[in-house]
Every structure is written in structure tokens, then in C-alpha cells.
Amino acid sequence: MKGSSPAWLLSILVLASTGVCAWAGDINLDLSTSEAYVNEPISVRIRVINAQDHSPPQYPDINGAEVQDLGQTGRNQSVSFVNGKMTRNVTLTYVFLITPTKPGTLIIPSIGVRVDGDMLKTPARKIKVTESTTGDLMFLKLTSDRDSVYFGETIDVNLEIWLKIYRDQNITRGLSAQEMLGLINVQQSNWGVFKETLDRIDRRDTTWQYRRASGKNAGGVAQSYHVYVLEQSYTPIDVGPIGVGNISVVTNYPTRTAVKRGIFGDRLQVSGSRPIRASLGASDILVQSPPNQDAPPFFNGAVGQYTFSAQARNTEVRVREPIELIMTISGQGVLDRVPPPPLLAMEAITQDFKVPEERMAGLGNERQKQFTVTIRPKNADVAEIPPIPFVYFDPVAEKYVSLASDSIPINVTPSEQVSLDRFAMVDEHNGNGINLTQTAAGIRANYADIDALLSQQSYIPGAGTVGMLAAAPLVYLCSLLIVQRRRRMSTDTGYARRRGAASRAVAGIEQALQGDDAGEAASIMAGAVISYISDRCNASTGLTSAEAIEQLTLRHIDSESVQKVESFLGECEALQYAGGDQNRDLDAQARQCIDELEKERF
Amino acid sequence: MRLLFFLVLTMSWAGIASANGAGLSLDERAKLIERGLTAFDRGANLASESPAESEASYVEAAHAFQRVVDSGTQNGLLYYNLGNARLRCGQLGQAIANYRRAEKFIPNDARLQENLQYARSLCGYDILETTERAVARTLFFWHFSIPLKTRLAVGLAAYLFFWVLLLARLAAPRFSIRYALIASSAIWMTLAASVAVDLKNASSPKAGVIAGGEVVVRKGNGFGYDPQLEEPLVGGVEFEVLEQREAWLHISLPDGKDGWVPKSRAEVF
Numbered sequence: 062m063k064g065s066s067p068a069w070l071l072s073i074l075v076l077a078s079t080g081v082c083a084w085a086g087d088i089n090l091d092l093s094t095s096e097a098y099v100n101e102p103i104s105v106r107i108r109v110i111n112a113q114d115h116s117p118p119q120y121p122d123i124n125g126a127e128v129q130d131l132g133q134t135g136r137n138q139s140v141s142f143v144n145g146k147m148t149r150n151v152t153l154t155y156v157f158l159i160t161p162t163k164p165g166t167l168i169i170p171s172i173g174v175r176v177d178g179d180m181l182k183t184p185a186r187k188i189k190v191t192e193s194t195t196g197d198l199m200f201l202k203l204t205s206d207r208d209s210v211y212f213g214e215t216i217d218v219n220l221e222i223w224l225k226i227y228r229d230q231n232i233t234r235g236l237s238a239q240e241m242l243g244l245i246n247v248q249q250s251n252w253g254v255f256k257e258t259l260d261r262i263d264r265r266d267t268t269w270q271y272r273r274a275s276g277k278n279a280g281g282v283a284q285s286y287h288v289y290v291l292e293q294s295y296t297p298i299d300v301g302p303i304g305v306g307n308i309s310v311v312t313n314y315p316t317r318t319a320v321k322r323g324i325f326g327d328r329l330q331v332s333g334s335r336p337i338r339a340s341l342g343a344s345d346i347l348v349q350s351p352p353n354q355d356a357p358p359f360f361n362g363a364v365g366q367y368t369f370s371a372q373a374r375n376t377e378v379r380v381r382e383p384i385e386l387i388m389t390i391s392g393q394g395v396l397d398r399v400p401p402p403p404l405l406a407m408e409a410i411t412q413d414f415k416v417p418e419e420r421m422a423g424l425g426n427e428r429q430k431q432f433t434v435t436i437r438p439k440n441a442d443v444a445e446i447p448p449i450p451f452v453y454f455d456p457v458a459e460k461y462v463s464l465a466s467d468s469i470p471i472n473v474t475p476s477e478q479v480s481l482d483r484f485a486m487v488d489e490h491n492g493n494g495i496n497l498t499q500t501a502a503g504i505r506a507n508y509a510d511i512d513a514l515l516s517q518q519s520y521i522p523g524a525g526t527v528g529m530l531a532a533a534p535l536v537y538l539c540s541l542l543i544v545q546r547r548r549r550m551s552t553d554t555g556y557a558r559r560r561g562a563a564s565r566a567v568a569g570i571e572q573a574l575q576g577d578d579a580g581e582a583a584s585i586m587a588g589a590v591i592s593y594i595s596d597r598c599n600a601s602t603g604l605t606s607a608e609a610i611e612q613l614t615l616r617h618i619d620s621e622s623v624q625k626v627e628s629f630l631g632e633c634e635a636l637q638y639a640g641g642d643q644n645r646d647l648d649a650q651a652r653q654c655i656d657e658l659e660k661e662r663f
Numbered sequence: 664m665r666l667l668f669f670l671v672l673t674m675s676w677a678g679i680a681s682a683n684g685a686g687l688s689l690d691e692r693a694k695l696i697e698r699g700l701t702a703f704d705r706g707a708n709l710a711s712e713s714p715a716e717s718e719a720s721y722v723e724a725a726h727a728f729q730r731v732v733d734s735g736t737q738n739g740l741l742y743y744n745l746g747n748a749r750l751r752c753g754q755l756g757q758a759i760a761n762y763r764r765a766e767k768f769i770p771n772d773a774r775l776q777e778n779l780q781y782a783r784s785l786c787g788y789d790i791l792e793t794t795e796r797a798v799a800r801t802l803f804f805w806h807f808s809i810p811l812k813t814r815l816a817v818g819l820a821a822y823l824f825f826w827v828l829l830l831a832r833l834a835a836p837r838f839s840i841r842y843a844l845i846a847s848s849a850i851w852m853t854l855a856a857s858v859a860v861d862l863k864n865a866s867s868p869k870a871g872v873i874a875g876g877e878v879v880v881r882k883g884n885g886f887g888y889d890p891q892l893e894e895p896l897v898g899g900v901e902f903e904v905l906e907q908r909e910a911w912l913h914i915s916l917p918d919g920k921d922g923w924v925p926k927s928r929a930e931v932f
Contacts, residue, residue: 383784419785424877424897433787504747504781505774507703508740514696514731515689518738518768522815522858529819533826537833544833 086112086176090183092169097161098193100249100311101336102129105157105169107183109176111150116175118155118183125167125190129158161190195337197278198225198314202341203305209347210303211456213364215296215395218303218346220255222289222310222339223276229318229329236315236329238271238287244334245289246311253306253341258291267292296395297348308341351454357461361403363453365394369402371449371466380476381415381500383435388449388466391429399423401432402451410436413443417502437500438473445470555599562596563659565589570651580637586651587633590626593655597663606630613658622657629654687734696741699727703748721751739768743775750782755899756874758782760930763870763901767861767932770810786899792917806857814861818854821847868931871912873900873924880922884911891922904931 086109093104107118120128135154140147161167171185202221210216222245228235252259261267270290278284297303316333351364367390374385390399401421404410414436421432436446448465455462508514550557569589573582587606594609595602598616609630613623629650636647687695706720725748732745742765750758762779769775792800800807806814825847828840864870875898881888896916905921906913912929915921 417785421787424787424894435784502781504750504778507700507744507747508774509700510740511693511696514738514741514744515692515736516738517736522862526815526819529823533823537826537829540830540833 086110086115086179086181088118088174088176088181088183090186092186092188094188095186096189096191097167098191098335099161099164100338101193102158102160102249103169103188105159107155107157107174109153109155109174112153112176114177115153118172118174120157120159120172121170123159123167123170125161125163125165126169127160127162129160131156131158161188164190164192166190193314193335193337195339197284198337199223199310199312199339201308201310201339203303203344203346205346208345209349210297211364211454212297212300212348212350213362213395213398213454214456215294216303216346218254218293218295218305219270220252220258220291220293220305220308220341222291223274223286224289224312226285226287227315227318229315232318232320232329234329235285236318236331238273238289240329240331241287242269242271242289244313244315244331246313246336249311249336251307251309252291253308254295255291255293255305255308258293296398300348300350303344303346303348305341305344309338310340311336311338351461355461357452357463359403359406359450359463360452360454360461361400363390363394363399363451364456365392365396365399365453366455366457366462367392367394367399367451367453367464369449369451369464369466371446371469373446373469373471376469376471378438378471379474380439380441381437382476383437384414384446384471386434386436386446388432388434388451389429390432390451394453396423396425396427396430399430399453401434402449404434404436404449407449409447410449413439414446415439415500415502435502437502438471441473441475443471443473558596558599562593563655565596566593566655567652570648574648583633583636583647586647587630587637590629590651590654593658594626597658606634613663616661616663618658618661618663622654622661625650625657626654687730692731692734692736695727695731699724699731699744699748702727703744703751706751718752721748724748725752725754737768739765739772739775741765742768743772743778746782747778750778750785754875755782755785756872757930759786759899759901760872760874760932763872764932767811767865770808782899783901786897788897788900790900790917793919796917796919803857806860811858811861814854815858818851818858821851821854825851868907869904871902871904871914871929871931873898873902874928874930876928878924878928880914880920880924882922884908884913884923888923892920896924902929 088110089108091106091108097103105120109115109118117133119130122128132155133153134156135152137150137152137154139150139152141150142148159167159169167188167190169186169188171182173180173182175181200223202223204219204221205216207216224241224245226235227241247259258267262269270292272288272290274286274288276284276286293305295303295305313331313334314337315331316335317331318329319332320327321330351360369388369390371386371388374387376384378384388402390396401423404416405418410416416436417434421434423430423432425431446469448468451464451466453462453464454460550560566589569592570586573585573589576582576585591604591606591609592602594600594612595604598612600608600612604612606627610623610627613626629647632647632650702720703724706717706724709717709720725745728741728745728748731741742761746758746761746765749755749761759779759782762775762782765772765775766779809817825844828844828847831838832840832844873896877895877897879890879895880892882891900916902914902916904912905915907926910926911923912926912931913921913923914929
């Protein structure tokens, strides 16, 4: 950008001077083909042009086809200048894949798209759909080294894709194995358990196996095939013919080829194709159960070749205390599917131990699996955990194998626990006490009180709590202020005189108004004001008018206020000595003097 | 500041509760609870005769209780029942998660403690706690064993008593109440800190449990990271949440080891 500013400025100026215009919103429709085969997807592109505002197009369900909405796939913007005016076009492209599911005429309906407030419609289109017969062009086979497998055993299976080598009538050479492998449509095919193999191929952990083979079609004519093989280990999930999932493969089989010349030589290129689909039929490989008639007791479905052992973690316990029993199964087989030994069915265990009813969860890896269970001795006579049998079916030897762990010595002492859960019940007949012991396995019952179950509990403090938290320090602070004021009033005489000065002065003025003698009233009022000044200044009592004025001057009281006080005191003195009528404004002057001095806050 | 914190929490809690509760009426919730209880009892009765029907009944019970919880009702007994139903469905992780949620409301409930202990025993994955955590758990036993409401009530009483003592000292300064003041202030401050920790945890989940299956603990928040532990965790393993990043949780196990697990494979509370 640096150094190109003049060019940008020029562009902006040009744009500003010429003005910008855009065409009104519009839509158009584009199909990838007008003829299609069954299961061949048709690409439908709807372009929304120059729309300020629009609703994304949406196709309804179409009879005889499956619709897949790929959404908005592109946004193109172009600017052109025509006669000095700039035109800007913005095109949004929405793509749908419509896959015909039956032959005939497929009608792609018209749909409406709201563009800038107007409802615009795409045209309806007809597509001729024909069946693409697979015939002997492709077929699938499931093969294995073995004809049968026992349920619970893992088997290596191969998916063979037989694809007839395509030869153009005008070209002598057929398509190579690599060229035809590229025609298999992996995305549209269903791979069942072989999806995992394809993932490994993607990760380059394995590759397609290939061979060339020949076979005869229904008419007995010899055909050449490319055979592509996927290998997978699989553990069947049911007995009967082996099921590896619903597998069908789609290939874009060539209808014509062309020779393309290049610097490294000529090569064939597919210039026309049609989709063909082949599905995997029922397999000849049989999954069978281990023989029921020979199954020993405690056989729990384990198939493979295993070893079995058991250990106990805490062997010194009291009656009813837990012993952690760890049973380990190792070996070759599908350990994921090996269930735990059925302890609850073993009387040798259950007669002496309490065993939980919940299913044990196994932990481990591909080589080993461990089941841990907590068992509890029922009485103090139990001296060992008896051998635990483990039975599996060996698919190689085709027979059942019974193993047993070693017995584990334990030391059980009588329970000494004393609790409310455990109490003695007196037998009325013989007077002997029976100790009842609470078990630890299992869960306690639900609560059934509907009202309690519907109640709303909250552990967040409510407004009352918050109020109390705030109120307590406020109450304390108020109390503290009151107490401190009282204390100061009792200890600091100057403060006490100052605090009560105004009220005492007003009381004196009120008292002065009670009398009839104007001179005496003036004397009392002057005394009240002088007393007020001496209290405020914490000066000695019995000040003269001049001393009172001096006190005020010393404290730098506003001269106007001092003058008013001096004038008031002078009037009082004159009235007192010269006599005369009672001046009704004298008390007002006294109050005014006090108010003004109060404002001085000296 | 504390006052503001409590007020905001109280108001936001009330808002959330009313918003969730708008989904179901009280009658509908009561019917769901009745349905859940009936289904649970049916499941228990069919356990030996028809395990499949029994499991279906437990699933129905769990679904009914869960809907009531989702509608905004929160109480310890409901979480306890939901935990029972989840346990019977074989969902050990969810069972422990709901028992732990119930524990916040009714920590001293004997049935709850018994069932929680039993569910933990089924996990079969005993991770040893670090000494530091064990010591902390022992020292702060009161924080873990006393219900929050009780701690709040006692703390509030100590707080008010503290201020009353201060007032008494104003009125009668001759009497020495220093030790009573120190004791009451220590009690209310300790309990306030304990309550504050719980309230903070309530606003963002701090604990969790592996929901089920085997979960690989990774070194970072993505499947591209290598495993942090050789052994995968199994359903029912409890942990503390250190951090949340979109779909991943940074967790700390009782033995102090940490790592990342997908959020979708765990329940946090």
C-alpha cells in the first residue's frame, strides 16, 4: 500500500465522480446434464445475482430422487465500467445434488427464491433417467482363509471388487488397473466394516491389493477382470452367515475412451461413463456358536486362548468388611467381549461371601483385562477365597477349557463394630442374642415425598441475610456516634458550652419577652447574646459588650456581623439606660445576630 | 463489595430459576415425579424376572426425574432419586454426578452418603489422593461435611453476635470482652470464606466425573495431543475442573495429575 496512495486516491475520485450502479436482483439455474443414470448425481446450481437481500433457495422432496443441499458454495464479485458508469455484480451460488433413484422422466420442480422482496422462480426442468445395468461389469465377493468362525473370535476377511476391464472397440488396449481403480466412487459407496480399511489406506498405513483374473459370464464367454482387494480383521456380532455391513460399491464405468497424447507417451482417458452399482450378497462364511451340549458350568461366552488368575488386595478383614478381588484374564482373543466370571452363580463363593449384583466393569488393553469386585465375608469361619473357575472355548482346538485361580487365604475376625445399624435381637425361646449386620452392597430406596421432591432449594443467601449483613454495622456506627457525643459533652466543657449556646440564648430571648419592662427586656436580651458569644468562645462569663465584640474580632468574624451585634448591643444599652417604649423588633434582631454568628461556625 | 456480590448472585439465581421453571407446570412436574417413582419400583420388581424390562423401567424413571430437574426444580432429594435411577441404568458417572449435586443440598443425608459410597465402590478405579489434599480435606472437614445452609446460619449468628458484643462494649466499656470478640470474629470470617468458596463454585463448575466408557486424558485440548496418562479414565472417576476451553476440560485428578478430557465425556457440577 505504501507508495501507491496516489493511485488509490485517483480510483476513489473516479468512483466518486462516475457513480456506482448495480443491476436489480435476479436468479438463474444451471444443470450439469439433461440425461442421467439412476444413482448418478445431477448437480443443480442456482445463482442469486445482485441481491441486497434474499432467502436461500430450498428444494422440496422430489419424487424419484434424493436431494442433497450443499449450501452456498461460492461468492463472485465483478466490477465493470460501461460509458463511465461502474457496474458491480455480486453472484452467490447455491448447489444441490439431485440423485435419481428410478428410471423415467425426472422433473426438477420450479422453486421460489425471495430476492429484494420479490418472489423469483427457477424454471422446472425435465431429466431423462435411464437404468444403468451392472450385469457382469462388476461384482463383489467376501472371501477368507476360513469357511467358518466361532462367535467371539476374530477372522481376517477380504472384500474383492471384480471390475471388468474396459476395452474401447476402436482402441486395442484396455484400461489399466490403476486407471480403473480411479473410477470407483468411494464417496457414494457403502463400505460396511471395510470403511476402516479405507481410512487406513487414506493414512497410507496399507494399500489396495490387486490381482488380474478371468471369469466367464452367463453366456460362457471368457472375461478379464481387475480384482481389487480390501483386507480387514473382523469380529462377528451375530451367529449365522457372516455379516460385514450393507456393502455396495458404485463405479463410474467407462462408456467410451479417448487417447490423449503427451510428452511421456499416449494414455487412455475416459471420455464418457455411467454409474454402476454392485452389492455384496450373502456370504458363505459361517459364524457358529461354541457347541452348547458340551459347555461346562460357568461358561460365560469367552472365546479365544486365555490364562486366568485372581488376587485379593486386603486379606486381613473383619466380618462384612470389603475384600477387593481382582481377576485378570490375559491371552489371545477379543478381550473387549470377554465377560467377567459369573461369581453370583458360584455357590462356593456366594455361600461365604456377599457379592454385589451390579455388573462388573472390566479395564485393560488388547492383551489383558481386569475385573475388580468387592466381596465381603459373611462370617469369621471363612479362611480362604476358593478357586474361581473361568471357562473359555478354544476355537483352534475346538474344545472348552476350564481354568481356576488359586485359592487365596484370608484372615477374617469377628466384627467389633458397634453402631445403631447393628443391634442384638433377643430370641425369646433361648435368650441368645443375634447380631444383625447391615450390608454395604446395593442402594437405598428413593425418596417419595412429592412435595419435598418439588420444593425449590437454594444455597444462595436470600435478601433477609443480605439485610442483616448490612444492618448490623450500620446500627453499630450510629450507636458509636451517639455514645461518643455523649462522652464529649460530659468531659469537654468548652464543647458542651458551644453545643448548647444557641439554644440557651434563644431561651433567654424568649424569657425577655415575658416581662413588661422594655429596659429590663433589653438587658436580658443583651445578656443572652453576650452569654452566647462567651459560650461559643469558651470565654469566662460576665463579659461586657466591648469584651464580647473584642472576642468576635479576635476570631475574625465577618465585620458586618460584628457590626450588627455591636449595633444591637448598643440599642439594648440605650434602651436600658435611657428608657422608652418596648421595641418589638429587638428580639428579632437578637435572633438574627445569633443566626448569623451560628453560620460563622467559630 | 460482598453485599453487591450476594445481591447479584441472588438476582441472577432467581432469574435463572424462573426462566427454567417456565417449561413445566407444577402439576406436570408432580406427575413426572410420580411416573419416575412408579417406573423405578417396577424396575426393581422386574430385576430378576426380566432384566431387559427392568432396565427399560429404570431408563424411564431416569428420564422422568431428569425432565423435572431440567425444568428448573432443584433439591437434594430429587438429585438423589435421579442418581439412583442413573446407577440402575448402569450410568455410573451420571449417578455419581447427581449424588454429588444432591450432596450440596443434603450433605449429611445417610441414604445419600451410603449410595454415593456404594457407587464409588463400583468404579473400581481407586486413585490415591495426594497427601496435601488428604491433609486439607482433614483440616477443612467442617467445610465438606457441614451443609452450606448450616454454615451460613452459624456464620450469620456469629456475625450478629460480634456486632452485639461491639455494642455491648460501647455501653459497658468496663467489662472485658476481647476474647469473645476475637472468637466470634474468627468464626464468622472463617465461615464467610467457606460460604464464599461454595457460592463461587456454584457460579462456575469446579468438579466433575467421567460419564462413562474409557476416556483418554490428553496433554492438551484436542484429539491431536498425545495421551497424558497411560491408563484411560473410566466412568465414575471424579476430578476437579481447572479450566474450560470450548469442548474440553482441564482436569486435576485426586493424585495431583492433570490433563484434558472432552467435555462431552464428562459431567460437571
